[in-house]
Amino acid sequence: MSHEIDVILLEDTRLSLDELARSCQVSREWVIERVQWGLLLNEDPRTADPASWLFDSRSFIRVKRIITVERNFECNPELAGLVADMIEEIELLRTRLKATKLDED
Template sequence: MPQEIDAILLEDARLSLDELARSCRVSREWIIEHVQWGLLPNENLIEMDPNGWIFDSRSFVRVKRIVAIERDFECNPELAGLVADLIEEVELLRTRLKASEPNES
């Protein structure tokens, strides 16, 4: 029996609210609440109708990360958002550090 594979290239991802919820296996309400709390990187979404929201690959990765943190540490969304912020900052700093190192040839 063939299996259906539902995949997108993350760099080019443009997901609706329903697509993001389905991809991350969370409810629409979960995403709406996290946007309202300021935990997802779409500052101007709060003013819009949720049915018109579009999310990018950063949102996808962040939702997956927050879901895992909330589940693994049984913590509230605000703490999960803070931990996700710290992880993202460490990743950014590591990338900058690696870029500033001289090439070893």
């Protein structure tokens, strides 16, 4: 039960650039580079000033995935971003498949 509460609270969380970097144990510059390359999105992509960027829980999870792929496979950020895209797509498809199976029952 407490696990569900943690997830709900995380969904509502908004992190600044510095909070995201600190919580993921990466530099501020690391996050800025991934945003500039299009691998991460802040909540308002029109905002050019990194000091005003906000990130949601999905961004937090995506950063953790990208970090893991970059470190484990010693690959460049673009490839890590592509792997993160594929993981997210697989999760979405699994969720849809599970929902479809539940509707059939």
